[in-house]
Amino acid sequence: MGALKNHAIRLNSRPAGLPVTGDFELVESEIPTPGTGQVLVRNLYMSVDPYMRGRMADRKSYTPPFQLGEVLQGGAVGRVAASNGNSDFAAGDYVLSMNGWREWFVSGSEDLTKIDVSIAPPRAYLGALGMTGLTAYAGLISIAGLNKDDRVFVSAAAGAVGSIACQIARNMGCEIVVGSAGTEEKCAWLTRELKIRDAINYRETKNLSAAIADVMPGGIDVYFDNVGGSQLEAALDNMRQGGRIAVCGMIEQYNAVEPPRAPRNLANVLTRRLTMRGFIVLDHLDMRERFLSDMRDWIAEGKITWRETVVDGIEHAPEALIGLFKGDNIGKMLVKLADDEG
Secondary structure (H helix, E strand, O other): OOOOOEEEEEEOOOOOOOOOHHHEEEEEEOOOOOOOOEEEEEEEEEEOOOHHHHHOOOOOOOOOOOOOOOEOOEOEEEEEEEEEOOOOOOOOOEEEEOEOOEOEEEEOOOOOEEOOOOOOOHHHHHOOOOHHHHHHHHHHHHHOOOOOOOOEEEOOOOEHHHHHHHHHHHHOOOOOEEEEEOOHHHHHHHHHOOOOOEEEEHHHOOOHHHHHHHHOOOOEEEEEEOOOHHHHHHHHHHEEEEEEEEEOOOHHHOOOOOOOOOOOOOHHHHHOOOEEEEOOHHHHHHHHHHHHHHHHHHHHOOOOOOOEEEEEOHHHHHHHHHHHOOOOOOEEEEEEOOOOOO
């Protein structure tokens, strides 16, 4: 068996519509050597997330676009393989970084966060205990101002963020929590395992607005929006006066080549005195310690759970990303890069 190599994925071309595997390129190099004060990290898992699609377009956004010919970036958890005089990290430490889409990397301390694997496995820090979970937490608490008597609707509820949002709402005392998902399997998971009030299969529903009204006849106080477009329109039809909408994502239009047709009922924001606010999790990092404290308690009490869809091998990372937009995942979509030998 030959010596280990470092493999990474770089952007080969900018996608038009839904990305294809040809938009990416697998490259091989030598495993880097840490300089003085640096550490060598071997990534164990990397995250793929819908927001990455926006970074593949050459346009201004809240985060810079990926550059052609350069290795992509994203969340990853890894383990320090070697430390060359770095006082902050030792060999064996588990770390969180934004140095995904590669198997090995060297770094100082500035872009690494040590994680506590006694709470949950390392990969959970890319999902339930990571930015994904914090997104759900901040969206409900800081943006929507969630109250225990609120009636809550969550779109893409079986996804990474949506599934945590459903459980946070339930754990904070909301009795009526309803989610949308794209398969019967996902809907069954939401009601049986996550124990929310009801789930709607939007792919099998001819009129989503009527389906929401049927299971939430009192209307929606808080809508956690991961989808935008037609699902936002359906939620707007059912919002109660003074309702709040936390706009987390709009995955329905990330690959669109034509402007979206919906929502056509934005006037409801005015007539029903709604508050609709978009947010980016990076603006709410000050909530991380409070979030982790609550999550530790909920995990210990058996009040929160999560699922992960794991794709094996960095060479399959592009397919994993593309799969997000096809609904291939339940819970968090991850790519396994190496076995944890510790």
